[in-house]
Amino acid sequence: MSLTAIRSPALRQLAARSFHSGRPLAAAQSSAAKHVEGTVNDPTPFPTPNKAHGQYHWTFERLLSASLVPLIGATAVSSANPVLDGVLCTAIVAHSHMGFDQILTDYLHPRKFPVLGPIMSWLLRFATVGALVGVYQFETNDIGITELIKRAWKAEKKQE
Numbered sequence: 001m002s003l004t005a006i007r008s009p010a011l012r013q014l015a016a017r018s019f020h021s022g023r024p025l026a027a028a029q030s031s032a033a034k035h036v037e038g039t040v041n042d043p044t045p046f047p048t049p050n051k052a053h054g055q056y057h058w059t060f061e062r063l064l065s066a067s068l069v070p071l072i073g074a075t076a077v078s079s080a081n082p083v084l085d086g087v088l089c090t091a092i093v094a095h096s097h098m099g100f101d102q103i104l105t106d107y108l109h110p111r112k113f114p115v116l117g118p119i120m121s122w123l124l125r126f127a128t129v130g131a132l133v134g135v136y137q138f139e140t141n142d143i144g145i146t147e148l149i150k151r152a153w154k155a156e157k158k159q160e
Contacts, residue, residue: 097128
């Protein structure tokens, strides 16, 4: 085999080394490659499937997202029901938490970012707990989210 038949510069260098060392090209490639356990014919090991690791979680997220539409409609029609208002606020916070958690999973995965990934996950958990405490305080000690939105919707500009 002539060296000009090989087009890639890296392959040309590899072939030249094997040609000058007297070893065949395959031997030169295997010594340059990293060590891999097993052969190319061995199957890739996969973890055992578990529905709790994806299907139930995905189904719950979709059901929660779909349930927000009738919850918003029901709170708009009803006259400031505090239980319905609390359920709506909790569902919105849970929906937001799951969305931000998916963003962290996609962009700051702990395998790629071993320090920043877990820090951001715990920061999200603390922020979610803080939001839930704030919603609880606003619902029990003040007028509630639904009443606040109704008052803001109907508010008129003050005449000076």
